[in-house]
Amino acid sequence: MRRLLLLAAGVAALPLAGPAAAHAQELRVPTETFTLPNGLTVIVHEDHSAPVAAVNVWYHVGSGREVEGRSGFAHLFEHMMFQGSKHVGDDKHFAFIQEAGGTLNGSTNADRTNYFELVPVNYLERVLWLEADRMGFLLDAMTEEKLTNQRDVVKNERRQNYENRPYGMSFIRMGELLYPEDHPYHWPTIGYQEDLTAASMEDVKSFFRTWYAPNNASLVVAGDVRPAEVRRLAEKYFGAIPRGEPIPEPRPRAAPLTADIREILEDRVTLPQVQIAWPAVELWHADEPALNMLANVLGQGKTSRLYERLVYRDQAAQSVSANHSAREIAGAFQVSVMAREGTSLSQMERVVYEEINRLATEGPTEEELVAAKNGAESQFVMSLASTLGKADRLNSYYTFKGKPELFNEDLARFRAVTADDVRRVARTWLVNRPHVVLSTVPAGKRELAAQPAEATP
Amino acid sequence: MKRSLAHHALATALLAVAIPGLLSAQLDRSVPPAPGPAPAVATPTVVKRSLPNGLQVWTVTQRELPTINAALVIRAGSAHDGAKAGLASMTAGLLDEGTASRSALEFARAVDALGANLGAFASDERTMVSLSTLKKTGAAAFALMGELVTRPAFADEEIERDRKSRLQALRQQKDQPTVIASRTFAQRVYGPDHPYGRPGDGTVETIGAITRDDITSFYGSLYRPNNAVLVVVGDVTPDEAMTLATNALGSWERAALPATAAAIPARPAARPAAVYLIDKPGAAQSEIRIGHPGAARSTDPDYYALQVLNAILGGQFSSRINMNLREGKGYTYGARSGWTFARGAGPFVASAGVFTAKTDSSLIEFMRELREIRAGRPVTAEEVAFAKRLLVQSYPRTIETNSGVVSQLADLAFFGLPESEMTAYLSRVQAVRPADVTRVARRYLQPEQFTVVVVGDLAQIRAPVEALGLGPVAVLDAEGRPLP
Numbered sequence: 001m002r003r004l005l006l007l008a009a010g011v012a013a014l015p016l017a018g019p020a021a022a023h024a025q026e027l028r029v030p031t032e033t034f035t036l037p038n039g040l041t042v043i044v045h046e047d048h049s050a051p052v053a054a055v056n057v058w059y060h061v062g063s064g065r066e067v068e069g070r071s072g073f074a075h076l077f078e079h080m081m082f083q084g085s086k087h088v089g090d091d092k093h094f095a096f097i098q099e100a101g102g103t104l105n106g107s108t109n110a111d112r113t114n115y116f117e118l119v120p121v122n123y124l125e126r127v128l129w130l131e132a133d134r135m136g137f138l139l140d141a142m143t144e145e146k147l148t149n150q151r152d153v154v155k156n157e158r159r160q161n162y163e164n165r166p167y168g169m170s171f172i173r174m175g176e177l178l179y180p181e182d183h184p185y186h187w188p189t190i191g192y193q194e195d196l197t198a199a200s201m202e203d204v205k206s207f208f209r210t211w212y213a214p215n216n217a218s219l220v221v222a223g224d225v226r227p228a229e230v231r232r233l234a235e236k237y238f239g240a241i242p243r244g245e246p247i248p249e250p251r252p253r254a255a256p257l258t259a260d261i262r263e264i265l266e267d268r269v270t271l272p273q274v275q276i277a278w279p280a281v282e283l284w285h286a287d288e289p290a291l292n293m294l295a296n297v298l299g300q301g302k303t304s305r306l307y308e309r310l311v312y313r314d315q316a317a318q319s320v321s322a323n324h325s326a327r328e329i330a331g332a333f334q335v336s337v338m339a340r341e342g343t344s345l346s347q348m349e350r351v352v353y354e355e356i357n358r359l360a361t362e363g364p365t366e367e368e369l370v371a372a373k374n375g376a377e378s379q380f381v382m383s384l385a386s387t388l389g390k391a392d393r394l395n396s397y398y399t400f401k402g403k404p405e406l407f408n409e410d411l412a413r414f415r416a417v418t419a420d421d422v423r424r425v426a427r428t429w430l431v432n433r434p435h436v437v438l439s440t441v442p443a444g445k446r447e448l449a450a451q452p453a454e455a456t457p
Numbered sequence: 458m459k460r461s462l463a464h465h466a467l468a469t470a471l472l473a474v475a476i477p478g479l480l481s482a483q484l485d486r487s488v489p490p491a492p493g494p495a496p497a498v499a500t501p502t503v504v505k506r507s508l509p510n511g512l513q514v515w516t517v518t519q520r521e522l523p524t525i526n527a528a529l530v531i532r533a534g535s536a537h538d539g540a541k542a543g544l545a546s547m548t549a550g551l552l553d554e555g556t557a558s559r560s561a562l563e564f565a566r567a568v569d570a571l572g573a574n575l576g577a578f579a580s581d582e583r584t585m586v587s588l589s590t591l592k593k594t595g596a597a598a599f600a601l602m603g604e605l606v607t608r609p610a611f612a613d614e615e616i617e618r619d620r621k622s623r624l625q626a627l628r629q630q631k632d633q634p635t636v637i638a639s640r641t642f643a644q645r646v647y648g649p650d651h652p653y654g655r656p657g658d659g660t661v662e663t664i665g666a667i668t669r670d671d672i673t674s675f676y677g678s679l680y681r682p683n684n685a686v687l688v689v690v691g692d693v694t695p696d697e698a699m700t701l702a703t704n705a706l707g708s709w710e711r712a713a714l715p716a717t718a719a720a721i722p723a724r725p726a727a728r729p730a731a732v733y734l735i736d737k738p739g740a741a742q743s744e745i746r747i748g749h750p751g752a753a754r755s756t757d758p759d760y761y762a763l764q765v766l767n768a769i770l771g772g773q774f775s776s777r778i779n780m781n782l783r784e785g786k787g788y789t790y791g792a793r794s795g796w797t798f799a800r801g802a803g804p805f806v807a808s809a810g811v812f813t814a815k816t817d818s819s820l821i822e823f824m825r826e827l828r829e830i831r832a833g834r835p836v837t838a839e840e841v842a843f844a845k846r847l848l849v850q851s852y853p854r855t856i857e858t859n860s861g862v863v864s865q866l867a868d869l870a871f872f873g874l875p876e877s878e879m880t881a882y883l884s885r886v887q888a889v890r891p892a893d894v895t896r897v898a899r900r901y902l903q904p905e906q907f908t909v910v911v912v913g914d915l916a917q918i919r920a921p922v923e924a925l926g927l928g929p930v931a932v933l934d935a936e937g938r939p940l941p
Binding site for chain 1: 628634742774
């Protein structure tokens with residue numbers, strides 16, 4: 001009880017006293033966490049600044065757990081979760097939240113599936129009723145007709161976001177090249193059309209029974225709520241849902257390459273693009289923060305080295321980007337450059353290596369590092385403005401790290417990065433390491449692809 | 458207390474396996490929980506002041522986080538471009554590409570060093586300069602905002618650099634069916650010379666021809682404190698906001714505004730129904746746009762009835778259009794409709810990306826929904842009640858964050874509406890009756906005037922679309938020019 005009272009003030013970012021004050025702020029997102037007998041973990045965060053409640057449910061299953069021939073199923077299943085459960089009725093799930101003035105959605109990635117709602121706080125109980133009904137009673141309302149409909153919707157989602165979108169297929173191809181066939185990140189979360197066609201009612205039932213159990217889920221309730229009331233409602237609606245089979249935690253699984261891979265994709269695009277990717281590290285790996293900072297200094301925003309050189313000074317590229325994507329069991333560092341008409345992708349590729357080598361030798365400047373850290377800190381603080389954003393992050397910390405209140409530990413990792421760290425991770429993970437070079441070129445213009453250095457005159 | 462609970466947890470775990478049926482028997486899940494009493498919603502208190510140069514400053518103090526969000530709304534948008542399409546966009550884009558005292562890269566470094574976000578963007582009728590910053594860097598961040606607004610360099614070499622990038626981006630637009638569809642739709646509905654018909658990012662010809670004089674004269678005539686409002690929301694008092702505003706924008710000089718500044722674009726003459734097809738060989742989907750000129754932002758009762766109408770028709774997931782084309786037929790990942798309420802009559806448009814083989818079927822369903830809501834299947838009392846609850850009860854959510862409050866207030870400030878409109882809106886929506894919705898559906902939706910644009914695989918879609926008889930069919934190129 002004592003702990004509760006102390007933390008009841010809600011979110012606050014308090015400047016620390018002393019010399020660190022100018023740089024360090026303590027982020028406070030106090031939580032009360034408990035686990036129901038059926039294994040459902042409930043995390044409550046009180047924030048009385050607005051009369052809203054955010055509900056955010058994570059199921060620790062994503063496309064990475066799919067079986068051969070059923071790619072895309074975790075995401076298709078996510079769609080089925082909105083089709084009405086036993087006590088809710090067909091096509092009513094959305095309407096129940098929307099008439100409350102709320103928003104709702106879900107998303108699937110390789111590691112997890114989440115479902116979230118933001119409603120006026122007086123509708124909290126209704127949202128928990130809805131989430132519990134689909135956690136406990138989805139299959140009672142499942143029909144072949146609903147599956148057929150959502151299979152078509154998801155196929156259209158794939159057409160809209162990948163097949164009909166410039167450069168969309170290169171995203172899918174990069175995953176296939178970067179990870180071996182049996183690695184959970186090899187196939188795309190959206191899936192392959194033929195696998196979506198093959199998805200059956202039997203798949204829906206067994207996927208639900210295996211993965212959608214309370215012991216594989218966590219529920220965050222954040223906003224203008226009281227922990228005791230949330231506990232009462234959680235027990236009322238979720239308490240009777242039976243526990244499922246135990247589920248093993250995924251383990252980090254690096255996917256090192258043994259040699260460089262070069263490939264060319266033709267697409268309906270005007271400008272050629274080169275994507276260069278290296279295997280890197282998973283979430284919470286010690287090198288994750290320095291790799292993120294390296295990506296920032298190298299290719300994020302107008303002050304980054306690749307922007308300054310390729311877009312601003314040489315005016316050879318239309319855009320550049322760099323990012324380190326650390327996921328649950330593996331990660332990748334990727335640089336993308338879109339060349340302007342008349343400039344060479346091979347030249348872009350060489351400049352990328354040059355700039356990485358320079359950072360690996362000289363490291364970032366003090367100014368670059370401070371700016372990257374200040375940016376990280378202010379993004380962190382600003383992300384606390386949204387109740388749903390906080391809720392999702394609490395679930396992420398809990399699911400991947402076993403503890404919801406990790407805001408400060410997370411931020412501290414970024415604050416601690418030194419220029420030497422950035423230099424070291426560039427050498428460890430990028431310089432002279434095997435990588436994938438994927439060129440996307442206008443249809444019929446394979447000659448525009450990036451060529452390996454020895455092949456260019 | 459906590460410790461003994463933890464001990465109990467193990468024991469209950471074993472029990473729970475045995476008695477779930479018993480527990481669920483006590484709870485009737487078939488009855489949706491009724492909402493509790495509606496929470497009191499604290500409407501943001503807006504303090505309005507002005508600087509001596511005429512700049513209005515609207516401040517809302519919210520101390521939840523040590524951050525400040527701000528937006529400077531300038532009444533200068535692509536509707537003011539005249540024949541030089543892309544001028545407002547280029548002017549806004551160049552603001553942070555160098556100032557009197559800093560080069561483009563120096564300016565970007567100064568913003569990054571603070572960890573702040575600062576940028577300018579022009580839309581149809583306004584330019585927004587947006588800032589978000591931690592409170593501790595507020596003074597420096599506002600100073601940079603002031604520098605960008607009051608002392609842009611518009612250096613020749615930055616103009617040329619920007620031009621090159623824009624020309625390349627324009628050539629790339631033909632890769633994107635969504636962009637081609639929206640540009641062509643605006644051009645065909647309003648005509649290529651109307652402020653709402655011209656493309657905001659210009660054309661290869663207009664961007665190629667814009668001069669530094671065009672930019673400085675656009676800037677000099679419309680970027681004035683008496684043509685702008687500054688909205689500040691966050692961990693800041695009205696006095697502090699005035700100090701920040703004075704230091705940043707106090708030296709900005711007022712001037713008489715040209716007559717064009719306040720001109721409201723006229724409603725174009727009604728056009729008969731027409732269908733335009735643009736070829737995208739091999740496209741997996743067809744991008745559809747259907748509509749005509751809609752309505753202006755006003756506080757006329759029709760405005761609120763149109764909001765209710767669109768919530769039922771295509772404004773949200775459970776709307777008729779989406780429930781039909783997506784959840785019923787599976788033709789699309791999402792279908793929608795919407796009004797763009799502008800100073801003049803912005804467009805009404807219904808849109809979706811649909812599976813190529815279902816292009817004609819999708820058009821049939823779109824037309825069915827657009828016609829039947831006028832006559833044949835008018836809105837029901839239940840639908841209207843649902844839509845009103847949706848619109849009214851979303852209010853607390855829209856003002857949950859500082860950026861949400863900024864965006865609401867910036868919109869009101871732009872239209873010259875008082876902040877009381879935030880709550881007046883709620884009661885005016887409440888007052889809408891089913892008969893009002895049907896009346897505005899009949900008045901503002903005119904199927905015999907619909908312009909239909911489809912970007913897709915012509916070889917597959919042409920004959921089936923022509924067979925629908927929606928109007929004369931013309932094939933255009935990606936720039937909207939007729940092909941033989």
